């Protein structure tokens with residue numbers, strides 16, 4: 314049971330259940346898509362999807378941070394015409410959101426990257442394909458109407474990123490997101506507990522076989538492969554789990570601002586640094602010639618006990634002003650989460666798990682439904698707080714819960 318359900322329940326009544334059926338129109342929130350994903354996916358896939366690093370303290374903070382901000386709604390504002398449309402990296406979009414890169418989408422369903430791209434393109438928002446994706450970049454690029462972004466991991470020699478950048482250019486990729494916070498792989502212990510020697514434990518494999526619907530839509534042609542980088546992996550290490558481990562071992566631990574300068578030199582399109590949190594790094598990014606930054610913790614999967622994007626957004630906005638785009642990722646599950654991030658200074662948000670729940674629940678249609686739910690909730694949320702357009706959505710619509718409590722304690726003592 315989720316925390317937020319409890320105030321309206323007494324001793325477990327009325328009994329509440331999320332909708333887990335296949336009729337997407339009956340889903341009322343991302344939580345329904347998530348519940349269906351949990352019904353359909355085997356345990357080792359769910360550990361990959363849901364897990365965070367070590368004690369999952371960063372992962373918990375990702376959601377808790379939103380709980381600290383409350384809206385202070387305005388009344389008697391004509392909100393009959395509202396819009397959440399806003400440009401994303403300078404191009405019009407129905408809402409300021411893009412799908413964040415996630416690796417191994419082929420574990421959720423065969424063609425997972427393409428399905429995410431299709432859902433995003435139908436809705437009109439960008440989709441970021443990851444270096445660790447399973448569908449070929451060139452195939453995803455053919456999705457009609459797609460705003461195709463590419464996430465770059467720097468591993469192995471320079472020839473790897475240079476080749477990926479060359480392909481991205483010829484595919485018409487609009488933006489390159491260089492991930493900066495995953496050179497040392499976060500220790501996702503819960504994911505590791507259902508694996509032995511880099512493969513699912515016998516128990517987890519048995520559990521996977523019992524999920525026949527997942528098995529038939531995912532593994533019918535065998536395990537997915539890292540289609541965009543597999544040629545760089547030594548032949549004897551190309552099996553699915555082994556190739557993932559090999560790539561992880563090759564991540565460039567020396568990644569630095571010099572590498573960013575060389576990538577900036579080589580890539581002429583939009584360049585975003587993904588995974589910054591420290592104010593000094595944000596300042597440094599202003600001098601690196603990049604077009605923007607995406608604050609975030611990699612969904613709580615890297616450094617444990619770290620601050621999260623929402624914690625540093627206001628300060629980050631103060632630093633960047635209007636000199637570059639400010640994106641963020643982490644914990645977006647509601648339209649109101651998006652509103653809070655925008656009010657604190659984000660130009661746009663990135664979604665990881667919310668759209669993946671949609672993918673698991675219903676393929677491209679499920680991804681589209683996840684986007685629609687976030688959009689509609691945000692639009693209603695704006696109406697309820699008396700805001701007509703994103704220009705009017707600023708810090709004044711928010712109060713920080715703990716500072717209010719502190720104030721109350723001071724005045725009552």
Ligand SMILES: Cc1cc2nc3c(=O)[nH]c(=O)nc-3n(C[C@H](O)[C@H](O)[C@H](O)COP(=O)(O)O)c2cc1C
Pocket residue numbers: 361362363375413414415416443444445464492587609610611612613642643644645663664665666667
């Ligand atoms: C299953 C999974 C795989 C991910 N893989 C990548 C990746 O390959 N590259 C990357 O830059 N970020 C990756 N991320 C991080 C996401 O891009 C995003 O920052 C994060 O999921 C945002 O948090 P949210 O899931 O709460 O929305 C991954 C996240 C998840 C959940």
